Amino acid sequence: MANTQQMANAIRALAMDAVQQANSGHPGAPMGMADMAVALWGQHLKHNPKNPHWADRDRFVLSNGHGSMLIYALLHLTGYDLPIGELKNFRQLHSKTAGHPEVGITPGVETTTGPLGQGVTNAVGMALAEKLMAAEFNRDGHAIVDHHTYVFLGDGCMMEGVSHEAAALAGAWKLNKLIALYDDNGISIDGQVQPWFSDNTSLRFVSYGWNVIGPINGHDPQAVAEAIAKAKTQTERPSLIICKTSIGKGSPNRAGTAKAHGEPLGADEIKLTREALEWPHAPFEIPAEVYADWDAKTRGESAESSWNNKFAAYAAAHPELAAEFKRRMAGDLPKAFAQVAVDAAVAAHSKADTVATRKASQIALEAFTAALPELLGGSADLTGSNLTNTSHTPALRFDSTGAVVKSSDGKVGRHINYGVREFGMAAIMNGVALHGGYIPYGGTFLTFSDYSRNAIRMAALMKQRVIHVFTHDSIGLGEDGPTHQSIEHAASLRFIPNLDVWRPADTAETAVAWAVALENKTRPTALLLSRQNLAYAPKRDLGDISRGAYVLSEPEHVGLKKKPQALIIATGSEVALALKAQELLAAQKIAVRVVSMPSATVFDRQKAAYKQAILPAGLPRVAVEMGATGGWWKYGCSAVVGIDTYGESAPAPVLFKHFGFTPENVADTVRAVLAK
Numbered sequence: 001m002a003n004t005q006q007m008a009n010a011i012r013a014l015a016m017d018a019v020q021q022a023n024s025g026h027p028g029a030p031m032g033m034a035d036m037a038v039a040l041w042g043q044h045l046k047h048n049p050k051n052p053h054w055a056d057r058d059r060f061v062l063s064n065g066h067g068s069m070l071i072y073a074l075l076h077l078t079g080y081d082l083p084i085g086e087l088k089n090f091r092q093l094h095s096k097t098a099g100h101p102e103v104g105i106t107p108g109v110e111t112t113t114g115p116l117g118q119g120v121t122n123a124v125g126m127a128l129a130e131k132l133m134a135a136e137f138n139r140d141g142h143a144i145v146d147h148h149t150y151v152f153l154g155d156g157c158m159m160e161g162v163s164h165e166a167a168a169l170a171g172a173w174k175l176n177k178l179i180a181l182y183d184d185n186g187i188s189i190d191g192q193v194q195p196w197f198s199d200n201t202s203l204r205f206v207s208y209g210w211n212v213i214g215p216i217n218g219h220d221p222q223a224v225a226e227a228i229a230k231a232k233t234q235t236e237r238p239s240l241i242i243c244k245t246s247i248g249k250g251s252p253n254r255a256g257t258a259k260a261h262g263e264p265l266g267a268d269e270i271k272l273t274r275e276a277l278e279w280p281h282a283p284f285e286i287p288a289e290v291y292a293d294w295d296a297k298t299r300g301e302s303a304e305s306s307w308n309n310k311f312a313a314y315a316a317a318h319p320e321l322a323a324e325f326k327r328r329m330a331g332d333l334p335k336a337f338a339q340v341a342v343d344a345a346v347a348a349h350s351k352a353d354t355v356a357t358r359k360a361s362q363i364a365l366e367a368f369t370a371a372l373p374e375l376l377g378g379s380a381d382l383t384g385s386n387l388t389n390t391s392h393t394p395a396l397r398f399d400s401t402g403a404v405v406k407s408s409d410g411k412v413g414r415h416i417n418y419g420v421r422e423f424g425m426a427a428i429m430n431g432v433a434l435h436g437g438y439i440p441y442g443g444t445f446l447t448f449s450d451y452s453r454n455a456i457r458m459a460a461l462m463k464q465r466v467i468h469v470f471t472h473d474s475i476g477l478g479e480d481g482p483t484h485q486s487i488e489h490a491a492s493l494r495f496i497p498n499l500d501v502w503r504p505a506d507t508a509e510t511a512v513a514w515a516v517a518l519e520n521k522t523r524p525t526a527l528l529l530s531r532q533n534l535a536y537a538p539k540r541d542l543g544d545i546s547r548g549a550y551v552l553s554e555p556e557h558v559g560l561k562k563k564p565q566a567l568i569i570a571t572g573s574e575v576a577l578a579l580k581a582q583e584l585l586a587a588q589k590i591a592v593r594v595v596s597m598p599s600a601t602v603f604d605r606q607k608a609a610y611k612q613a614i615l616p617a618g619l620p621r622v623a624v625e626m627g628a629t630g631g632w633w634k635y636g637c638s639a640v641v642g643i644d645t646y647g648e649s650a651p652a653p654v655l656f657k658h659f660g661f662t663p664e665n666v667a668d669t670v671r672a673v674l675a676k
Contacts, residue, residue: 002293004221007042008034009277010077010290012250015069016273017283018090018097020264025091025099028247028260029067032218033152033183036243039224040150040181041074041296044232048300049079052108055329056307058147059110059126059435063119064154064183065100066262072097075108077286077294082107084284103434103462111434112462115454117160118427120180123151124166125431125440127178127238132376132396133437135404136412137325142314144307144325147177148232154183155193158201162455165424170238171209174402178238179231181224184215185247191258202242211237218243236402250277328374328437331465331521340371341515345542348507352536357529357572358471360510362387368514369393369414372439375518376432378416379443379469380425385531386443386471389415422448426455426468433464439518443469445477446486446528449493459524460498466524467517473503473528474626475659476573481649486528490571491631493526494601502599503528503625505575506536509598512545516602530573532652537575537596545596548603549614555591558583562591566620566670569595569635574624580663581624585670592670593619600631620673624666626659638673641666 011034019025046058062071069090075082082096089095096106100114110126113119127149134145157163170178182201186193202212211234213227224243231239248260251273265273274280281287315322327334344367348360355363369375369392377393379386389395396413397405404412418425422444429440449456449470459466475485493501500523502513510529517525537552544550552575555562570578578594585592595614597603603611615621615635622639623632629642643659656662 002042003290004035004038004042006290007038007293008221009250009279010286010294011037011070011073012277013274013279013281014073014076014087014284014286016265016270018069018072018087020267020270021088021283022091023264025069025264026066026262027069027265028187028254029064029154029183030070030073031251031260032185032245032247032249033067033070034249035219035221036152036181036183036224036245037070037074039221040228041078042221042294043225044228045150046147046303047296048304049108049297050301051304052080054304054307055436056145056147059123059149061111061113061119061123061126061149061151062101063113063123063151063157064116065113065119068097068099068101071101071109072106075106077291078296080108088284111431112458115458116156117162118455118458120151120153120157121162121166121424121427122431122434123149123178123180124170124175125428126435127170127175128173128428129432129435129438130177131173131175132404132412135406137321139314139318139321142310142317144311144314149178151178151180152183153180155186155188155197158182158199159197162423162427165421166428167205167208167210169418169421169424169428174209174236174398175238176234176236176402179228179241180239181241181243183218183245184242185245187247187256187258187261189258189261205240209237211239212242213239214242215244216242218245219249252276331436333518334371337371337518340367341519344368344511344515345508348511349539349542351507352538353507354533354535355507356531356533357504357506357510358385358387358531360504360507361469361514361527361529362390363507364511364514366390366392368518372518374438376414376416376438376440377442378418378425378440380418380422380448381420382444383415383417385445386469388441388443388469416442418442422451423455426452427458429466430455430459430462430464433459433466434462439465439467441467441469443471445472445484446470446489447472447484449489449526456493456499456524456526457496460496463498463522464524465521468524468526469529470526471529472531473572474530475643475647475655476530476532476626476652478652478655479649482646485647486627487643487646488628490528490625491628494631498523500525500599500601501528502526503572504598505570505572505596506534508536508539508542509545509596512542513598516546528572532573534573535576537579545598546602547606547610548599548601549595549597551593551614552596553579553582553594555586555593558586560586560589560591564593564619565591566622566674567593567595567615568622568624568666568670569597569632569637570624571597572625574626574661577661577663577666578624581666581670584663584667590671590674622666622670622673626661638676639669641669
């Protein structure tokens, strides 16, 4: 029989040794949660260390990611490809044991955590994806999607507002396979949390519609294991298990204090802790019998083998569904998608509609949601404004028991009403993408991207295909005024590494932007879309739109047979201004090239020769965009027609004139540049 005390102490020893060697880190949380981990990982977690990507594994999220040595110790001890040398390299350059867990870096880590509250919110997304995939793919006698999502979280996660957003949605969606274990130790960096965190957590979660168990003794592995077993019997509610623990458990002088939270215990205290734990082993030394108790490889391989047999039977009975499941979980688009993308862009080009780009987005989505059943949309209470719904994406609904409501033809709803929860929506979408099987997209106003910004950043860091539909992208929204008018947002989003930002000018550019976003498996995308109607910008072909910038109009296109004397770079609604300014200048025999740059981030990745062809050296440049000017100077602009103040409340045409977004002002700016 496994020695659970020794199993827990192995975690404590590895945590304090790694933090001490790094002279940096958080030993207290892993030491306090060690017994909880023994209960979950030792008795309940369904996983295979030999295949961290097995589709039907349970997902485990360490939301309080500063306690990263907990998950590193667990992965090492249970048999993942994380040798002891990596634990010795904790928090060192290029190690697999970064200060906070990072998906894609460490085998077995399901999501990157650290910003508190987002891990549990990602877990809600994972549990939602599991529930929807089960409803979509399981058939009588063939439950190929049947796993739990477990999350450890601490006081800090409970304080963060995003956890409230996520917990409320998890209760509303009745995510019964979501089980959260709350490390209730009452300590944060500043000390005892009671003066600033006096919530009745149990009642709060009951009000959200959760099943609450405890408080229980978090240092009793059997009590925790029994609580998990009870939670797994739930059919209608997610579960919160409140585990009372002592941070830094085992440390004679630091346990239960803030001193155990975020700094090494120190050599003297580690010596005393080893004696208190009756752990006489050298740093990073784990006895063979403890490794044997933790080893999950055989059990994991057996579990996956059993599932493989189930899936083989499923494939025999439902071959098309099985093939679709494998494609979806791999994140691959259907082979026919390339043609669908071309057809969408060509149709937009042929029709040349004058519509707002938010409407152009919905038109493109109509084609893409028909072709891609994995597209899972939503909006933060602005569906009618963001236009994220299509005829192929009915609202996602659950019945009174929590079962997914299906249409008469057996299909699952694919549009989520997130309510007014922008941050929660963004972080849940990250969890959906991480789980696999869906490509999530969600809408709100661009100015509210501030609420969800850190989740957008996390998607970029994690290289997840998540698509943000941001409408009402400028002062063009008019009367709602400066609280809703985006000024700095386009520029600030472009500064996020690995995030593609598109601000299309018309229906064709919008269709291409969507296609590029869907085809890119390793980048999230932000689509910045207008409220006001935009005229179609005539173009000879669609070939270079996907490269982020292209020559839209040369002087000859407006009847001037001269080489360009200057060029205008424009995005979105301002492309029409640039074209009109080009005509005004042509009437005065001033030759101007107009470059449409729907995605500066994509254009910046092009080869130097292409960038030189679009923006030739020595040609004076003027950029035009209804937003902050700072990001445009890198293109060697001599002037930028932009806005570096907040907007005003007035009809859009009045605002355009007030802030200088007129063809005349753009033309005057070009003339002024040429006169220098």
